[in-house]
Amino acid sequence: RLVVLGSVNVDATSYVDAFPEPGETIHSHDYRMSLGGKGANQAIAAHLCGADVAFVARLGDDAAAEVARAAFARFGLPAEGVATVPGSPTGVAQITVAATGENTIVVTAGANAAVGPDVVAAEAERIAAADVVLTQGELPVATIEALARACDDAATRFVLNLAPPVGVTADATSVADPLVVNVHEARAVGIGRTLADDADVDAWRDAAASVVGDLARSVVVTLGARGAVAADADGAWAVAAPEVDAVDTTGAGDAATGALAAMLAEGRALPDAVRVAVAAGAIAVGSRGTVDSYAGRADVLALADR
Ligand code: ADP
Numbered sequence: 001r002l003v004v005l006g007s008v009n010v011d012a013t014s015y016v017d018a019f020p021e022p023g024e025t026i027h028s029h030d031y032r033m034s035l036g037g038k039g040a041n042q043a044i045a046a047h048l049c050g051a052d053v054a055f056v057a058r059l060g061d062d063a064a065a066e067v068a069r070a071a072f073a074r075f076g077l078p079a080e081g082v083a084t085v086p087g088s089p090t091g092v093a094q095i096t097v098a099a100t101g102e103n104t105i106v107v108t109a110g111a112n113a114a115v116g117p118d119v120v121a122a123e124a125e126r127i128a129a130a131d132v133v134l135t136q137g138e139l140p141v142a143t144i145e146a147l148a149r150a151c152d153d154a155a156t157r158f159v160l161n162l163a164p165p166v167g168v169t170a171d172a173t174s175v176a177d178p179l180v181v182n183v184h185e186a187r188a189v190g191i192g193r194t195l196a197d198d199a200d201v202d203a204w205r206d207a208a209a210s211v212v213g214d215l216a217r218s219v220v221v222t223l224g225a226r227g228a229v230a231a232d233a234d235g236a237w238a239v240a241a242p243e244v245d246a247v248d249t250t251g252a253g254d255a256a257t258g259a260l261a262a263m264l265a266e267g268r269a270l271p272d273a274v275r276v277a278v279a280a281g282a283i284a285v286g287s288r289g290t291v292d293s294y295a296g297r298a299d300v301l302a303l304a305d306r
Helices: 038-048 063-075 110-114 117-122 124-129 141-154 170-174 183-189 201-210 252-265 270-284 297-304
Strands: 002-005 009-015 030-036 053-059 082-084 092-097 103-108 132-136 157-161 176-182 219-222 228-232 235-239
Touching: 002 038, 002 252, 009 063, 030 038, 030 063, 038 053, 038 063, 038 132, 038 252, 053 063, 053 110, 063 082, 117 124, 117 141, 124 141, 132 141, 132 252, 141 157, 141 170, 157 252, 170 176, 176 183, 176 228, 176 252, 183 201, 183 219, 201 219, 201 228, 201 235, 219 252, 219 270, 228 270, 235 270, 252 270, 270 297
Parallel strands: 002 053, 002 132, 009 092, 053 082, 132 157, 157 176, 176 219
Antiparallel strands: 009 030, 092 103, 219 228, 228 235
8 A cells, every 4th residue: 555645736827928027917828727736646646557545635625626636536546535624725836838938836835734744643554554655845844754754663665755855854864765856856965966967877876876875765866868767775777768759748757756656565676666667757758738648557567568
């Protein structure tokens, strides 16, 4: 069983020719409202990969909550761990995309801010009974730290996707197995601080290896189109991504992380899980959207086994 404790946002995206100036009102030429939040994305990715997922999250009591619940139902994601926070808005990301492809994003945490350490305490039994617990950097820092401690106490495997790379204590990252980051997040947490995005894969692999047993129990650094590198106490290695026509990379990291946690929860070793994660990420860049671009277990495993 996989417990995902994480954020839910509704992404409200307006497509404009150019960003408005302060005080200016402009018209968009397209708009969409869709499910987002790294917690929700990763829970759905793991569920699609066949994991038995318990998703623990908080929604507001507004219309956006209905959008989120409808998306969970559409994917068949069980939502018994998802509760409503009276008087709070649901987490929302107000996104503007200009014709240049640049974006501006305003995130309101809303009900996600109510996922405090008390929620970790209330979920102690589920955490102790789980094979793997997964969270991300979008929850309050105190919650991530409490969850790391709870997992360590219960000897439950803790997978930490530190995105965004918020400043949690070394105690929290040190029990992560693995800590999952992209290159930007990697540098922020001290992995490959001097490396460019396109530095040699071997250099990224060595950087990941150099922090094992110290920063985290194991590490996965995703490298976009180049796949990922990973390191644990047994060694360090690289996994190339399958070649795909990149259409929309939004949510690729979440697809990979969700798949990774799903594979670890079913008892696969880290090298095997990273291989599947890289395939899941590659499929997610092949079509538009976030969770709408995620594939099911059969397709992900078929690509991973190629
Ligand atoms: P994030 O989305 O968090 O920035 P990455 O860009 O590193 O993370 O992408 C996560 C994963 O998605 C990669 O490890 C890879 O498997 C896959 N991926 C991303 N971009 C591409 C691409 N252009 N071609 C193939 N796979 C990709």
